[in-house]
Structure formats: C-alpha cells, structure tokens
Amino acid sequence: MKNRIELSVEPRETGKHNSRTLRTNRKVPAVIYGAVTPTNVHVYEGDIVKYNTRAYENALFNLKSSDKNANGKVVLIKQVDVHPLTRRPQHVDFIALDLSKTVRVHVEIRLEGKAIGLSEGGLLQQVARQVEIECLPTEIPEFFTADVSNLGVGDALHVSDLKVSGSVKIITGAEQTIAVVSAQEEEVVATPAAAAPAAAAAPAAAAKAPAAPAKK
Incomplete structure (x- = not known):
C-alpha cells in the first residue's frame, strides 16, 4: 500500500x-x-x-x-x-480521494540501461518523460522504468512497451514514443586545404586581366 x-x-x-x-x-x-x-x-x-x-x-x-x-x-x-x-x-x-475509486495522474518515466546504438555512433533521445495513467490511489506507482539496452540505431521504445500491474491502466496512446536512438548527422566543415585553390585562383585571374588604360 x-x-x-x-x-x-x-x-x-x-x-x-x-x-x-x-x-x-x-x-x-x-x-x-x-x-x-x-x-x-x-x-x-x-x-x-x-x-x-x-x-x-x-x-x-x-x-x-x-x-x-x-x-x-x-x-x-x-x-x-x-x-x-x-x-x-x-x-x-x-x-x-475515494480510495475505492480510480484517479487519473501523470507518472514519471525513467530510462535505464545503455543503448547498444550508442556504441554505433547513435544518439539517445528521451521523447516522453511522463505518461498518464488511471488506477486506485493506493496503487499509484512512483515512476515507470523503460529499459533502453536493446535499442540500436533507428530503434525506439513506445508506451506499449511499459509494464504495468494491479489496477493501473495507461491512458496515453500506446504508439507514443518514449525514447529513440537516432543517427547523428555528420557536419561537413571546409578545411584550409580545400579552401586554398580557390584563394590561389583570385591572384591568377587578376594577373590575366588587361590593364586599364591610363588617363590622359
């Protein structure tokens, strides 16, 4: 209790x-x-x-x-x-409260474990931090745990994956995403070597240009 x-x-x-x-x-x-x-x-x-x-x-x-x-x-x-x-x-x-009647509350979701997708270069994101439930007042859980250990890159956990017991009924939609491991986008950065040819081209172009006529 x-x-x-x-x-x-x-x-x-x-x-x-x-x-x-x-x-x-x-x-x-x-x-x-x-x-x-x-x-x-x-x-x-x-x-x-x-x-x-x-x-x-x-x-x-x-x-x-x-x-x-x-x-x-x-x-x-x-x-x-x-x-x-x-x-x-x-x-x-x-x-x-009437202890014999159910009540609706929001309960925290805590992630546990280390997603295997992290070693593959993925990024773990927690999308939902709470879930709405309905249950007897004496059975309100302190929090829910969601194990992300088996998540690879592109995998996700949903509300339907949460384990509940007793009179607990989840109100939040089963398809709601809790956590996902996404691929990190690689940022393309120009290096000094790549920029050098363009910089060198400018003086060369200037050398080929005809000289302006002298003013009389």
Whole structure:
C-alpha cells in the first residue's frame, strides 16, 4: 500500500484581505474538493515548499485538522500556484480521494540501461518523460522504468512497451514514443586545404586581366 504523509491544515476565512494576511504569516490559502464538500483551509508555507517537488509527486496526504470536513481526508496536491517573482506558493488545490475509486495522474518515466546504438555512433533521445495513467490511489506507482539496452540505431521504445500491474491502466496512446536512438548527422566543415585553390585562383585571374588604360 502506498505510504501516506500527515499534513496539518486549518480552516480559513475567504476574501483577498484574509488571504494577504495568511501569506504575510507564511501560511498558504488552499481549497479541498473532490470526494468532499468544498472546504477552504490554509496550510503552512514550509510544508508546501517541501512537498511541491518531484520527490513527492503523486504522494498521498492524510489531513489533520480542526475542521471535520477536512480531518482524516486522504488527498493529492492537484495544483500549486506560485508568485512569478518570489516563487513563493500563493494557493493550493487539494483533491480529496475515494480510495475505492480510480484517479487519473501523470507518472514519471525513467530510462535505464545503455543503448547498444550508442556504441554505433547513435544518439539517445528521451521523447516522453511522463505518461498518464488511471488506477486506485493506493496503487499509484512512483515512476515507470523503460529499459533502453536493446535499442540500436533507428530503434525506439513506445508506451506499449511499459509494464504495468494491479489496477493501473495507461491512458496515453500506446504508439507514443518514449525514447529513440537516432543517427547523428555528420557536419561537413571546409578545411584550409580545400579552401586554398580557390584563394590561389583570385591572384591568377587578376594577373590575366588587361590593364586599364591610363588617363590622359
């Protein structure tokens, strides 16, 4: 079962003035929706800064609150709005989950192995870094791995090559390319030797040209 993290949230008053006051005190306005009556809460800024990272992507949180609508709910962080200059979190959307119903999320794809095409002069490119899936909240994988070891020049891995288990269903199209080994294009560079004949031709042509008549 997917581990859960305890997160404290508290009820809040709505309105721009109240939101500004919260942010001044290092608290972030938030809303919980989904399998719950929409509930306005606030959360400590330090917690959001800590958990709004790739390491905690799709993490499940157990809410602890004095608000009975929020207390004990299991949520995902759906969205964090940040200030364009300070990068401080300004607002958070939590989605409350029904653990018996599936949810759609995006999961990271990590490449593993060394493609044999690299020794053939090929270039490995990762085309897709995430895939959308649908599954029970407790079965959300941390990431998928895609083994590129057998890829030669011109070969590719697709979403259909990913291995899934349990209730996991891949939503992204099976034909979507994950990684490909392509041939590197050779760049033709003119050498000094190749350029020399052209340079030498200019003085020769000038020597053959008739002299201009002298002015009277």
